[in-house]
Amino acid sequence: MWNIFKKDLLTISRDRSEVIMLLGMPFILISILGFALGGLIEGETSISQIPVALVIENDQEADLADFEALLLEQGIPSEAIEEIVAGAKGADPAQVFLDLLEDPELEELIGLTTYEQAADAAADLEADEVVAVITIPKQFSYHALASIFLNEEPESVIELAVQDREQIRASVIENLIQTFTDRYNLETSILVANDGEPIEASFAEQDFGQVTTVSRAKPVTAFQYYTIGMAAMFALYVGATVSANAFKEKDTHVFARLIMAGERPLRYLTSKAIAATILTFMQLTILFSLSNLLFGTFSGQSSKYWLGMFIITFTFSFVIGGLATLLTAITLQSSQDTVSGIFSGGVVTILAFLGGSFTPVEQISPFIRALGNWTPNGAIMTAYMQLIQGFELTSIMPLLYRVIVMAVVLIVIALIIFPKRRIA
Template sequence: MNYLIIKEIKQMLTDRIALFTILLTPLLLILILGFSLAGWFGSNTSTEGISIGIIQEVDLADEASEVADTLQIPQEQLIEMAIPDSLFAYVENEMTIDYVNDVDQALQDGYDVVVDIPAGYRTKMWEQQIVGESSLTEEFTMYHEGSMEALMVDTMISQFMERLYVNSTLIQAGEESMPELGQIQLQGEEPLSSFEYYTYGMSVMYVFFSAGYMASLAYSEKKARVYARLVLANIKPLQYLAVKTIATMGVVVVQLVLLFSICLTLFQVSVANWLGFIAIALSLSLAVAGVTALLIAIQFRFETEKLANVFMMFVVSIFAFIGGSFFRVSDMAPILAEIGRYTPNGRALQAFIQASQGETLSTLSSSILLLSGMALVFFLLAWTIFISKGGAVK
């Protein structure tokens, strides 16, 4: 059996383009998605030194004083709730926030972003927050020059306003509000950056391309009569299937080690619970190996080489979408997110995030058992289908 494993290694090394594709393509996607969606996930990109000039027709304290008696809310509390001033107060330690009088002068002074708050805007926002009956007829205006700093501030303010309205709707409906601005958090205390999220998201997606790749190699051997010669050499069909699954596990482990090593170095991805993290990686590699065995068995049983291509082109993409590899499905479709938790890639993604945030092994055990159970089911199905042909060679 050892020489069969050596044969697998040599065969994979001959197809270096495909091997490098499944090993390195996820790294490229992590780079693209990590940078392009950094604002949505609240990455560690620094906002220090960015300047914002705020134009206001009415002073915040004066406007709060006028409205306090009407809404029966203390002036200090209204100032803390003021929109968009509460956002600026939250980031004033990182950014330069100045209240100025004239838009043209503020633009000449070189502020990265100039925000013009119209008269009565804060009052309407207070009424909407407290009474829930006011509707806005105008919004504050942002002026910027299109620089990276301006884009960051624009994104930050847009997210803040979007989450403000979403949270207001959720609270009125009696549901829990969304996480804080720019953060994603499953169980741990620390939010994830976009690079951390897509390190796990792309990894759990691309390991399943390895399953399709290995299944495709197996059927190529069948067409080239390699499998027939192995059977004639007294290699049992189940031995052949077992070697293929072991080789798949090896590919997946190498794939994950490479990806996580590079991402830990380049993107400052951190892991709080390494023991749980490794256990999840091994159970995921088992699940992928089980999928490989099932694909090989079905292809050999029905004499078709299309299944591996269909799996890689469609099934993996659908599962990646449902499982959250491309974006946080829970933000848009909670039902899909719940379904995704019971896909191997979706469950592995959730478990990797939990392990990185320090969840205990007992908490992760349900995901480890589910992935291992999936692997066992896949192996049993593959064994049943493959043995039914008796290793017949055509």
């Protein structure tokens, strides 16, 4: 058994194409994806400023004067008019909307330019210099205040012109105005219903429960994510590589000669499982070490963290050993070397997608994430991520138990279908 195990290690290590596949390719992908998609994984993506034109045709002072004259026409006492006008200055929707647009928190989102002429703004919209044109029409304040305080029908609204309503940036501006309008109407309706007095909510001293503070998980960097993701994906190729070597041994009658020399079939299968387990552990260790050395992926971690990494890595190596055992058993029953090819060409890609090697699948569908956690690589990826985020090892153990059960099931199936006698 030791000789078979040693032969597998030497055969794979001396095969340049296999070394490139198991170590070179994942490391190249780690480097490319870590740099290219760092902002996406770490939530640092940003959009450029949305250029917006603002045309103000409204004259607030003139509108307030016209509104005061309207109140006099209604026969309202002068003392009441003074109070209404004073309140109207603070409730003027035009000014409230302008204050919103000039809010510092919106500066990074909206690049606002004020135009004196509506025609100039329309021309820039046509030339795609701006995404939208917001117009505050004449007597907007007057009609809005008359609607609020005198219950008159509003005759003017904030106008929005966009070149393409399907553009995301145009939708952002449209949603901003709609949200402002809905919120302003709600607040003014409450004030009017309460005779202009703000609503004060008071609660009796009651026990409404207990507030528990939950610590936030540590963020996962792009290099951490893709180091784990690519390692989990390319570890699956170890199983295919070992089974492909088994077929070569069968095709060249090496397996038959071993059986004739007294080697037990189960010892042969066990050697393949051990070889795959050790190869996977070596592969993961090298990838993690190189990533940490060049990119500082896991720098500054405690000894407790590294103990968790060791346990998870060994568990994953064990299930890959079980996978290699099953693929080897199927391969030795086959007349052609199609098993490792199908597994490498299609099954690995599917497992990698479900497991989240390419992208966090929980952003696509929680169902895919749940399904992925029932694959060996997906469950191990989740375990690694939880460890990086600061989860206790006891919280991760259920996932590891699941993977161990998967390995045992794979080995049992392999033993059932593995040929117990010489294969022709």
